[in-house]
Amino acid sequence: MTEKNVEISGVKFKNPLIVGSATPTWDSTRMKRCIEGGASGAIAKSLFGNSAAIGRKYPRPRFKLFDYREYPGYPDNLPGSFTLRSLEECSSFNYADYMNDINKAKDMVGSDGIIIASLSGATKEEWIEMCEMVNQTKADWVELNNSCPFAADMGVKIGAGAVDLTKEFVHACSRVLKKPFSVKITPQTSDSVSLAKMVEEEGASAINLSARLSGIMLDIDTAAPIGWESIGGYGGPYLLGYGLKTTFQVAKAVKIPIIGGLGVWKWQDVIKYIMVGASIVQTVTAVMLRGFNVTGKWMKNIEQWMDAKGYKSINDIKGIALENIKKTSEVERDFKGIKFSVDTDLCSKCGVCLKSCMYEAISLTSAGAVINDNLCDRCGMCSEVCPQRAVRMYRNT
Ligand SMILES: Cc1cc2nc3c(=O)[nH]c(=O)nc-3n(C[C@H](O)[C@H](O)[C@H](O)COP(=O)(O)O)c2cc1C
Numbered sequence: 001m002t003e004k005n006v007e008i009s010g011v012k013f014k015n016p017l018i019v020g021s022a023t024p025t026w027d028s029t030r031m032k033r034c035i036e037g038g039a040s041g042a043i044a045k046s047l048f049g050n051s052a053a054i055g056r057k058y059p060r061p062r063f064k065l066f067d068y069r070e071y072p073g074y075p076d077n078l079p080g081s082f083t084l085r086s087l088e089e090c091s092s093f094n095y096a097d098y099m100n101d102i103n104k105a106k107d108m109v110g111s112d113g114i115i116i117a118s119l120s121g122a123t124k125e126e127w128i129e130m131c132e133m134v135n136q137t138k139a140d141w142v143e144l145n146n147s148c149p150f151a152a153d154m155g156v157k158i159g160a161g162a163v164d165l166t167k168e169f170v171h172a173c174s175r176v177l178k179k180p181f182s183v184k185i186t187p188q189t190s191d192s193v194s195l196a197k198m199v200e201e202e203g204a205s206a207i208n209l210s211a212r213l214s215g216i217m218l219d220i221d222t223a224a225p226i227g228w229e230s231i232g233g234y235g236g237p238y239l240l241g242y243g244l245k246t247t248f249q250v251a252k253a254v255k256i257p258i259i260g261g262l263g264v265w266k267w268q269d270v271i272k273y274i275m276v277g278a279s280i281v282q283t284v285t286a287v288m289l290r291g292f293n294v295t296g297k298w299m300k301n302i303e304q305w306m307d308a309k310g311y312k313s314i315n316d317i318k319g320i321a322l323e324n325i326k327k328t329s330e331v332e333r334d335f336k337g338i339k340f341s342v343d344t345d346l347c348s349k350c351g352v353c354l355k356s357c358m359y360e361a362i363s364l365t366s367a368g369a370v371i372n373d374n375l376c377d378r379c380g381m382c383s384e385v386c387p388q389r390a391v392r393m394y395r396n397t
Helices: 028-037 050-056 095-112 124-135 159-176 192-201 237-253 267-275 285-290 294-309 352-356 381-385
Strands: 006-008 011-013 017-019 041-043 063-066 083-086 114-120 141-146 181-185 206-209 213-215 232-235 258-260 280-283 338-342 362-365 368-371 391-395
Touching (some): 028 294, 083 285, 095 114, 267 294, 280 285, 338 381
Parallel strands (some): 017 041, 141 181, 206 258
């Protein structure tokens, strides 16, 4: 029997998987569904300050999926890499309705789940006003969200456009808040580590890594963005590697717990985030496309995997990958003895490897592709592109 509980600042999460702030948490009814689906907590859709109230109304439609339905075998088979573009800035609630809905959510889920309010002020005054209001609610936890990928494009100092204000607002909020709080930072910064340290120094209980990027998808016939006329949120499972890297870097630099999660699409991704140091993992896109029960299904898979591996608790896997990730300068660069060859029984003579060999080391013979060892750079690209998996690497000792 594995121990799945995670406790942070006295708040007990029944498992390490929560639903992040977004459409699946837009109101109390949806947050209850997140908890019933198997998540241990839900971060409510962010409340923006009144000066950014324009973000409470969205264009319709507001979601666009790229490289999704085109996947072979869709909908039974889903791609492990696609783009979800969206324009949905903040909760459509005003301050009072938001606070009432947080109370309603907590009343609905009781001790079954953790309800997290999410705030984004555009001025110090707004941050403080919202913190004072949220103190009066039944929220278990508060997230200070300074991660919106496109709020700055609305002309307000929120998210990716307000990184420079992080210290100031976290400092101000930490003096007002009477609840544990996390700070959500943008991935659109060159230095997540310094930001995370700053957040830690200002007394945050945890750091959330992170929101998505902003981007444009363009239609070449109209020369205009697809869906609506501006930039939008831009994410999907392809961001997993970026999120894991940031979590790894921050985990090495701070002691406060990390809520990791960017590009989580499979149960294995949850484990990967924990292995690079996350205490809690959030998911959004997967819930939006696979439904509210996806978290429960994943937790069953995770439990089975932990049992099979002999892991007794989440702590047993937390951070275990950290020591396996070297500095780039420490990577082994001696490739002596490495060779590549083609298994001609498997080779279909399609010629894909020839096009990808920048060293002109491959030729096609009647028996199949042949690699010239004298020209081969050992870069490995032929092995990666071969549709038949006919290229083998081996080491001459
Ligand atoms: C449609 C949509 C709306 C979102 N709205 C918010 C929001 O209001 N507040 C927030 O902190 N993050 C918001 N996010 C970001 C998510 O909370 C999460 O950080 C991000 O989607 C990465 O997780 P994922 O890769 O599992 O989707 C939103 C994401 C999506 C897709």
